[in-house]
Amino acid sequence: MRGALRRLFGGRARRRWVHLILGGALAMPYVLVGSVIVGPLTGVDDVFGSLPLQLASFALGLPLAAVTSLFPLTRPLESAAVRALCGVDGDDALAHGPARTRAERARTALWFTLHLGFGGIVAGMSLAVPPFAVVLMVLPLFAGLRHSPLDLPDVLDHGWTSALSPLAGLAVLLALAGCAAGCGALLARWAPALLGPTPQDRLAAAEARAADLAVRNRLARELHDSVGHALSAVTLQASAARRLLGTDPEFVREALAAIEETTRRTVGELDAVLGVLRDGDAPGTAPAPTLATDLDGLLRRTRAAGQPVSATVGTDPAALPPLVSREAYRIVQEGLSNALKHAGTPVAVRIAADDGHLEITVENALGTARSPRPGGGHGLRGVADRVRLLGGTARAGPSADTWCLSVRLPLTAPATTAEASARPLPRGTA
Known part of the structure; x- marks a missing residue:
């Protein structure tokens, strides 16, 4: 009733x-x-x-x-x-x-x-x-x-x-x-x-949302990889300089110079990314880093934080396709950033071209893990997204007594019209 x-x-x-x-x-x-x-x-x-x-x-x-x-x-x-x-x-x-x-x-x-x-x-x-x-x-x-x-x-x-x-x-x-x-x-x-x-209206709205999500995901990845890596490196460089301030002035000078270079470069990258978000503004003019333009600088800044890094490059970075070179740079950067934040042990980087593919390996010993950063854990997800969009494969996880990030990218990247949805990188093939 x-x-x-x-x-x-x-x-x-x-x-x-x-x-x-x-x-x-x-x-x-x-x-x-x-x-x-x-x-x-x-x-x-x-x-x-x-x-x-x-x-x-x-x-x-x-x-x-x-x-x-x-x-x-x-x-x-x-x-x-x-x-x-x-x-x-x-x-x-x-x-x-x-x-x-x-x-x-x-x-x-x-x-x-x-x-x-x-x-x-x-x-x-x-x-x-x-x-x-x-x-x-x-x-x-x-x-x-x-x-x-x-x-x-x-x-x-x-x-x-x-x-x-x-x-x-x-x-x-x-x-x-x-x-x-x-x-x-x-x-x-x-x-x-x-x-x-109408169904056409719903399809157009779904495509607009997918395009907006693609831009947001890409911006999130770029900010995470560039700014996140820079902050991690600067933090460790400053910490190492503080510890050796009275015993190794030369190392302190190198660490401060690396901090200056890292922050200056990251400000340029940040301006380029934020330019996309400014309604009506042109994007920033700072070019995205690639293996050809900044691999040596990336390794140098990582070493300045006190992280031993060995690198073996078996191909000419300048001969790589620009898209592959740019995404490969971010993958190497993420591998080094993870080693800086979590391991603190020597890192070996290997880059080689084989059978129409670019193979990237970032490997470090399983040392005493540093305290994880609250809210972290998105880096390997970003690697998975980049690899998937280029049609490659990736593996990340412990192997014997080392942690290894292994990526294989085709040198002829497939065209893509929309970003894939983000999902975590598994311990197997991504």
């Missing part, structure tokens, strides 16, 4: 009732235009004095409403009203913009006609039924109402109707509420189909 009353008189039902009454208010100008047509055709001066002529005016006005619904703002306004009053969940269930195609305009016209049609009926009933129901409920108290000029049904002239008329009045009100709730529920059910985006 309580659930039935909530469906008839609850907050959602009341809001949908208001939505229907608004439809009835919007229908009034079209009904007036219809009455101008019906009056001369029937020869009746007072069209609104006859219920059949009122209905005829209403029926003539609805096609006019369908035509005027082609106005571009109709669909956005109706969608906003449905969101606010009909309880349609989901921001993407209804379209935000005007109808563009013929099918969208036809669905909008059908919705507008239904809204005004149901709204006109419910609004008319809402005006006429409550006074009639009140008269029925008070009829036993005011017997003179039977002979008043209210045009009451003849059955009410019988005395036995006095006991039943209050129940009849209550039933009439419940019928009105049920009619309003039913019409409101139907409109709420039909709204997504008639005012919602």
Whole structure:
């Protein structure tokens, strides 16, 4: 019983009732235009004095409403009203913009006609039924109402109707509420189909979200690899310089010089990445580092932090494709950064070209692990993304008494139109 009353008189039902009454208010100008047509055709001066002529005016006005619904703002306004009053969940269930195609305009016209049609009926009933129901409920108290000029049904002239008329009045009100709730529920059910985006709109929105996510993922990777590595290196360089400040001034000078070079270079990379985020601004001019342009500098700055690094390069970095060289640089950088943060043991870097592939190995002994940084753990995920987008393979994990990051990249990278979703790099092949 309580659930039935909530469906008839609850907050959602009341809001949908208001939505229907608004439809009835919007229908009034079209009904007036219809009455101008019906009056001369029937020869009746007072069209609104006859219920059949009122209905005829209403029926003539609805096609006019369908035509005027082609106005571009109709669909956005109706969608906003449905969101606010009909309880349609989901921001993407209804379209935000005007109808563009013929099918969208036809669905909008059908919705507008239904809204005004149901709204006109419910609004008319809402005006006429409550006074009639009140008269029925008070009829036993005011017997003179039977002979008043209210045009009451003849059955009410019988005395036995006095006991039943209050129940009849209550039933009439419940019928009105049920009619309003039913019409409101139907409109709420039909709204997504008639005012919602088309499959093409949903596909375009999904592609836009995928493109935005691709940019965000790439920016996150670039910031993590460039800024994260630089901060790790600077922290360790400063720590080593502090420990040897009084015993090895030459090492301290080299560490401070490395800190200066690292921060200056990272500021340029950060400006390049943030330039993409500035709406209306051109991207930064600092080029992305590659193996050809900064492998030696990367190794030098890592060694300046006190990390022993040996490197074997079996190919000419300048001969590598720019995209492969750039991504390979970030992979080597991440491998060195992980060794700096977690191991603190000598690192061996090997880069070679074999059978149309670039092979990268970053290996270090499993020393005493440093304390992990809170919130870390995204570096290998970024490596997995880079390798997957280039069509390569990667392995990361312990091997005997060493930790090894092994990557194999094709020298002819496949074209890609969208970023893959981020997922952690497994201990097997990525």
